[in-house]
Amino acid sequence: MNIYWSDTAKRLEPYVPGEQPQDRKYIKLNTNENPYPPSPKVLEAIKNAADERLRLYPDPECTVLRETIAQYFGLEKEQIFVGNGSDEILAFAFLAFFNPGNAIIFPDITYSFYPVYCGFFGIDYKTVPLDENFSIPVESFLQENGGIVIANPNAPTGKYMDIKSIEKILEYNNKSVVLIDEAYIDFGGESSIKLVNEYPNLLVVQTLSKSRSLAGLRIGFAAGNNGLIEGLNRVKNSFNSYTIDRLAISGAIEAMKDEAYFRETREKVIRTRERVSAELIDIGFEVVDSMANFIFIRHPKVLARDIFQKLREQGILVRHFNKPGIDNFLRVSIGTDSEMDTFLEVIKNIVSK
Amino acid sequence: MNIYWSDTAKRLEPYVPGEQPQDRKYIKLNTNENPYPPSPKVLEAIKNAADERLRLYPDPECTVLRETIAQYFGLEKEQIFVGNGSDEILAFAFLAFFNPGNAIIFPDITYSFYPVYCGFFGIDYKTVPLDENFSIPVESFLQENGGIVIANPNAPTGKYMDIKSIEKILEYNNKSVVLIDEAYIDFGGESSIKLVNEYPNLLVVQTLSKSRSLAGLRIGFAAGNNGLIEGLNRVKNSFNSYTIDRLAISGAIEAMKDEAYFRETREKVIRTRERVSAELIDIGFEVVDSMANFIFIRHPKVLARDIFQKLREQGILVRHFNKPGIDNFLRVSIGTDSEMDTFLEVIKNIVSK
Numbered sequence: 170m171n172i173y174w175s176d177t178a179k180r181l182e183p184y185v186p187g188e189q190p191q192d193r194k195y196i197k198l199n200t201n202e203n204p205y206p207p208s209p210k211v212l213e214a215i216k217n218a219a220d221e222r223l224r225l226y227p228d229p230e231c232t233v234l235r236e237t238i239a240q241y242f243g244l245e246k247e248q249i250f251v252g253n254g255s256d257e258i259l260a261f262a263f264l265a266f267f268n269p270g271n272a273i274i275f276p277d278i279t280y281s282f283y284p285v286y287c288g289f290f291g292i293d294y295k296t297v298p299l300d301e302n303f304s305i306p307v308e309s310f311l312q313e314n315g316g317i318v319i320a321n322p323n324a325p326t327g328k329y330m331d332i333k334s335i336e337k338i339l340e341y342n343n344k345s346v347v348l349i350d351e352a353y354i355d356f357g358g359e360s361s362i363k364l365v366n367e368y369p370n371l372l373v374v375q376t377l378s379k380s381r382s383l384a385g386l387r388i389g390f391a392a393g394n395n396g397l398i399e400g401l402n403r404v405k406n407s408f409n410s411y412t413i414d415r416l417a418i419s420g421a422i423e424a425m426k427d428e429a430y431f432r433e434t435r436e437k438v439i440r441t442r443e444r445v446s447a448e449l450i451d452i453g454f455e456v457v458d459s460m461a462n463f464i465f466i467r468h469p470k471v472l473a474r475d476i477f478q479k480l481r482e483q484g485i486l487v488r489h490f491n492k493p494g495i496d497n498f499l500r501v502s503i504g505t506d507s508e509m510d511t512f513l514e515v516i517k518n519i520v521s522k
Numbered sequence: 523m524n525i526y527w528s529d530t531a532k533r534l535e536p537y538v539p540g541e542q543p544q545d546r547k548y549i550k551l552n553t554n555e556n557p558y559p560p561s562p563k564v565l566e567a568i569k570n571a572a573d574e575r576l577r578l579y580p581d582p583e584c585t586v587l588r589e590t591i592a593q594y595f596g597l598e599k600e601q602i603f604v605g606n607g608s609d610e611i612l613a614f615a616f617l618a619f620f621n622p623g624n625a626i627i628f629p630d631i632t633y634s635f636y637p638v639y640c641g642f643f644g645i646d647y648k649t650v651p652l653d654e655n656f657s658i659p660v661e662s663f664l665q666e667n668g669g670i671v672i673a674n675p676n677a678p679t680g681k682y683m684d685i686k687s688i689e690k691i692l693e694y695n696n697k698s699v700v701l702i703d704e705a706y707i708d709f710g711g712e713s714s715i716k717l718v719n720e721y722p723n724l725l726v727v728q729t730l731s732k733s734r735s736l737a738g739l740r741i742g743f744a745a746g747n748n749g750l751i752e753g754l755n756r757v758k759n760s761f762n763s764y765t766i767d768r769l770a771i772s773g774a775i776e777a778m779k780d781e782a783y784f785r786e787t788r789e790k791v792i793r794t795r796e797r798v799s800a801e802l803i804d805i806g807f808e809v810v811d812s813m814a815n816f817i818f819i820r821h822p823k824v825l826a827r828d829i830f831q832k833l834r835e836q837g838i839l840v841r842h843f844n845k846p847g848i849d850n851f852l853r854v855s856i857g858t859d860s861e862m863d864t865f866l867e868v869i870k871n872i873v874s875k
Contacts, residue, residue, distance in 0.1 A: 171749030173699045173723060174756075177643075178618040183759030186582055197578075206574030215572040215769065221559030223738040223773075225550070226731075229539055253606060256762040265531040289760040290530075346526045370526060378579075385576040385768035396524030403527075406536030407642040409609040415738035416568065416769045420576075 177289075184285045187488055196511060198502040199486040201353075201463050203382035205434045205505070208427040211383070211420045218419035227415045229406075234418050237425045238390050242362050248392055250401045251421075253412040255352055255376035255389030258401065260286055261408075262372060262391070265400040266346040267292045271315030273345075276305050278495055280324045280350065299326070303457050303465070307334045311341045320350040322358055325490060325500040327459025329358045339368045346397065349373045353461035355380030355435050356442070362392045369394040379462055380435050381424045388413065388421040438462050442503045445513065452517055463502045465495075471520045473497045479519045485512055530642075537638045540841055549864060551855040552839040554706075554816050556735035558787045558858070561780040564736070564773045571772035580768045582759075587771050590778045591743050595715050601745055603754045604774075606765040608705055608729035608742030611754070613639055614761075615725060615744070618753040619699040620645045624668030626698075629658050631848055633677045633703065652679070656810050656818070660687045664694045673703040675711055678843060678853040680812025682711045692721045699750065702726045706814035708733030708788050709795070715745045722747040732815055733788050734777045741766065741774040791815050795856045798866065805870055816855045818848075824873045826850045832872045838865055 170179065187200035206212075235246040252258035263286040267273050270293060275283050277296035287294045297309035303326040310317055317338060322329045339347050347370055349361045354375065362373045372393040378384040391401060405412065424431075446456045446464055457465040468476065477489040477499055488500040503509065523532065540553035559565075588599040605611035616639040620626050623646060628636050630649035640647045650662035656679040663670055670691060675682045692700050700723055702714045707728065715726045725746040731737040744754060758765065777784075799809045799817055810818040821829065830842040830852055841853040856862065 171747075171753055172697075173619055173750060174753045175617065175619055175621045177621075178753045178756055181756050181760045183756050184763060185759075186579075186763040189579065189581060200579055202579065203577050205577065207576050212572045212576070216569050219565045219568040219572070219769075219773075221565075223560050223565070224556050224558065224735040226539075226542065226553055226555065226737040227740070228542060253765055254762060256764070260761050264528065266526055266528055268528045268530075285760050289757075344525075382577040384579040384764075387580075387764060387767040394524075397526060400524055400527045400531045403531050403534050403536050404642075406538075407534045407638050408613050409607060410537060410539040411609070411737075411740060412606055414740040414767065414770055416572075417767055420572075 180288065182285060182288055184282045188486065190486070193484065196485045196504060196508045198504055198508070198512060199488045200384070201379060201461070201502045202384050203379055203434065203438065203462065204503070204508060205382055205437065207382040207420070208424060208430040210423040210427050210430070214419045214423040215416050218416050223415060226411055227413060227418055229410045231413055231418055234422050237422050241425050242392060244362075244365060244392060247395045248365060248398055250391040250393075250398045251413060252389050252391070252405070254378065254387045255350065255374045256282060257412060258374050258389050258391050259348075259350065260289070261401050261404045262346075262348055262374070263287070263292060264290050265404045266348070266372070266397070267316040269293065273316035273318060274310060274312075274314045275318040276323065278303070278323070278326065278492075280320050281490075283318055303328050305330050307337055310338045314342065314345055316345045317342055317347045318350065319348070320352065321361070322353045322356075322460040324353070324461070325463070325488065325495070325498075326457050326465045327353070327461040327463055328457060329460035332359050332361060332364070335361050336364065339364065339371055343370055346370050346372055351375045352379055356439055356462045357460040365392050365394065369396065372397050377421055377424055381431060382434065383420065383424055386417045386420055388417055438503050441506055441509055445503065445509045448513055449516075452520065463500050465498050465500050467498045468520050473499050476516065476519055480512075480515060483515050485515060533641065535638060535641055537635045541839065543839070546837065549838045549857060549861045551857055551861070551865065552841045553737075554732060554814075554855045555737050556732055556787065556791065556815065557856070557861060558735055558790065560735040560773070561777060561783040563776040563780045563783070567772045567776040568769050571769050576768060579764055580766060580771055582763045584766055584771055587775050590775050594778050595745060597715075597718060597745060600748045601718060601751060603744040603746075603751045604766060605742045605744070605758070607731065607740045608703065608727045609635060610765060611727050611742050611744050612701075612703065613642070614754050614757045615699075615701055615727070616640070616645060617643050618757045619701070619725070619750070620669040622646065626669035626671060627663060627665075627667045628671040629676065631656070631676070631679065633673050634843075636671055656681050658683050660690055663691045667695065667698055669698045670695055670700045671703065672701070673705065674714070675706045675709075675813040677706070677814070678816070678841065678848070678851075679810050679818045680706070680814040680816055681810060682813035685712050685714060685717070688714050689717065692717065692724055696723055699723050699725055704728045705732060709792055709815045710813040718745050718747065722749065725750050730774055730777055734784060735787065736773065736777055739770045739773055741770055791856050794859055794862055798856065798862045801866055802869075805873065816853050818851050818853050820851045821873050826852050829869065829872055833868060836868050838868055
């Protein structure tokens with residue numbers, strides 16, 4: 170605490186990102202990064218953009234990138250917003266569409282940044298419990314609210330909500346914005362972006378960090394009705410007109426264009442997820458059904474905290490959330506087949522002792 | 523206006539950045555970009571960083587970059603914060619150190635993003651008038667306040683406040699944060715960063731966009747007491763943990779290291795500024811004393827708006843602010859000698875007709 174902090178700074182409870190330790194080489198299965206490199210075309214585009222034009226500001230509206238994304242989804246560029254990672258877009262969206270005093274709703278177990286944004290902007294919220302197998306109960310969102318936020322697939326569970334359920338929520342809540350955070354949608358789910366033209370209250374947020382292997386580049390995007398996108402632009406232009414650098418714009422355009430590479434990579438991740446899930450079940454783990462690039466697992470006898478610690482000692486990082494209801498689970502990102510073979514070998518040893 | 527906008531989104535008055543028209547090739551003297559390319563070492567570092575590591579998140583704390591900047595100024599890395607351009611840092615600082623209901627002070631003519639941040643975060647402010655030759659009057663800041671923001675050199679005037687005046691303001695205001703925005707300090711001024719160890723209420727913000735020719739990379743930094751830097755980190759980690767991508771980090775480190783290139787470039791800009799100022803005075807312009815990479819000029823007979831329009835028609839962009847007190851001035855960024863020769867030729871013709 171410092172005497173110069175504002176009242177806001179004093180009451181903030183910041184988000185804690187997954188650890189990025191530098192002390193030794195780890196198999197990193199803790200921050201849901203893609204184990205495969207980005208498309209070679211992305212790297213080439215970035216190298217070509219690393220020239221004297223860096224002295225000039227980037228296009229603050231990211232026009233070409235927005236056009237590329239819009240075309241990908243069959244939308245207009247006025248229906249697309251680009252941000253510095255999906256986190257920045259989520260922050261802007263909370264401020265643009267939710268009001269203090271009119272509580273928004275999200276699941277009690279979900280991306281832990283949502284309550285942080287609420288604290289940041291003074292927005293009230295209530296959480297609704299997941300059902301016993303970690304599904305998000307649709308009925309809980311059919312009630313008065315100031316906005317709805319759903320991660321689909323959900324984090325850290327990986328559980329997917331089908332598009333019909335999303336439509337039911339959209340139809341009931343036509344007076345408030347329904348924000349669908351699709352950071353992990355490309356690993357098997359169906360995107361709600363196809364509903365954007367039908368529902369003016371739908372905002373879908375995606376990221377290039379996971380399925381396009383670009384966590385290091387910081388690009389996310391949102392798709393929604395023109396009016397919602399304009400709201401995001403108003404907030405952005407009251408905060409920082411230029412949030413995306415020239416290199417990231419160039420790389421992101423190629424990432425959206427290289428469909429063959431994208432499909433190949435995500436298929437590999439999905440195949441590995443299914444194989445590893447089956448093997449973990451074989452050795453006694455409970456594995457939540459995942460449509461993401463991670464799995465959420467629990468062992469009936471060995472405590473998650475102990476498994477976490479032993480994995481770490483043996484050079485494998487996974488994520489453990491010290492939170493009631495899920496504190497006996499581990500979230501394990503899907504690595505390469507070879508990384509996951511090592512993981513399986515080590516974890517088998519840990520739980521069989 | 524859209525029915526889904528929050529009350530905040532409805533009342534925002536976003537910042538309007540300088541135009542970036544794509545219709546033809548212009549001599550761009552309107553957004554204070556550096557006319558010289560970034561250091562070749564920066565470009566090389568970026569190319570080397572454009573590899574498979576982009577699949578991984580960047581270091582959220584930008585440790586190596588912060589160490590590099592700290593070393594440059596003889597500080598500790600805990601006294602340095604890095605942000606996505608200085609605009610992002612200013613936004614974080616307004617939220618971290620200023621409170622609604624306790625008005626902050628800044629000059630009436632200054633960077634037009636300051637009142638936007640106040641609107642964004644609901645912070646009250648009062649402005650103090652510049653004196654008749656556009657200097658910032660020190661005495662105006664020796665009064666009760668909730669914080670102080672001074673651009674030094676000031677924008678869009680280019681006027682510099684000496685470090686003794688800054689110290690006077692710091693001493694008087696030891697209960698509130700004094701934010702010195704030094705976006706243009708490298709073009710002739712003396713940085714207040716040297717005062718950071720003496721004044722726990724001093725936060726100095728700089729950018730790599732101008733003097734290091736990296737507007738396209740989006741890197742700014744702040745220097746201040748550990749407690750202030752921690753306040754900025756709290757805000758950042760409640761908003762977006764990873765605001766700087768891997769490529770920008772790599773490039774920025776080299777930009778801070780290549781001192782010879784930096785000095786050479788800024789000297790060239792300063793020499794051109796002095797030459798162009800003298801020539802404009804020769805043909806009847808009033809030129810405000812500038813320590814920045816732009817000049818603020820007025821012609822006694824021809825209206826700024828008309829000069830602006832005629833320059834534009836002839837392929838030269840400058841900035842005109844339609845604001846009482848300065849609406850007959852133009853802000854002209856310093857380009858290369860050859861660009862400024864063209865500018866001088868065209869503007870001579872315009873005012874002699």
